[in-house]
Amino acid sequence: MSQLRTIRTQRLFLRPVSWHDLADLRRLKGNAASFGRMLGGVRTPGQVEAELAEDMAFWARRKIGIFAILEKGVFVGLTGFHERPDGRGIGLRFALFPHLQGRGLAREAAGAALSYARTAGIHRVIAVASADNLASQTVLRSIGMRQCEIFQRDGREMRVYEAVLDHK
Secondary structure (H helix, E strand, O other): OOHHHOEEOOOEEEEEOOHHHHHHHHHHHOOHHHHOOOOOOOOOHHHHHHHHHHHHHHHHHHOOOEEEEEEOOEEEEEEEEEEOOOOOOEEEEEEEOHHHOOOOHHHHHHHHHHHHHHHOOOOEEEEEEEOOOHHHHHHHHHOOOEEEEEEEEOOEEEEEEEEEOOOO
């Protein structure tokens, strides 16, 4: 695996997701507290496997994608990028196991991923959070993303945040 695709932060190691992560991803994406608010909601084991295959293909095509987040060598969540199915562009996402939330790990990982996108030549990244998901909105603002749009999805107000990345 290329060193250019890995990130080290003060507490975390991020690397592209792989088949090695399948069991952990099934636990994460099958957990309502972790994935219930994500677009598409909680995933079945089959959906997780299909998404992992797509995530790895996205890395191959775009040289960016979803990272596994490891703390002290243990899988704790995911962050990174995917093509938004609603046509809004490259989307940032992040999710942690519920017992790890509130420690600043999402901010640390998502911020590192956003910096990676800048070095990878991505010009604009968006993220979507429901209006009642204050924790995610706090993370997005703390890494420099700004609210740029509001829309309705399934009767819920959704807020779009964006980061326009300079490449100086």
